[in-house]
Amino acid sequence: MVEEPALYRFRCYRFNGLGKANQYVSPHPVYLSLGKDSKSRQVAYRGLFQWELDFDVINDIRQAVTQNQPLGNSRFYTKIETMTGQRREPKPRGRPKKPKDNEPEENLNQGELPL
8 A cells, every 4th residue: 555645546535634626526424524614624534544553453354354254342243143143253264173082082973973
């Protein structure tokens, strides 16, 4: 990407954040609600882009997108699971681990069909 939003050529940042004229961009109602005049709206809009995401947050977002899962806390997952009837919490990567030699006998044959 770019070091700062104003350098990205396909964004409306220069229009909304810097007040540069652009015939293809018109103010959105949410943008207009950021302030009473254009200068206050520009300052508020630039403030939206002042911080960077933490590396862990970016990884969480990537994992959620890759697994087609929602991103949230346990309360959010519970609500989604209740609404959909499906498990929504991210699953760990890879296959389930094989049982160790010291596991109880009844767990070793779990899932086998009788012949």
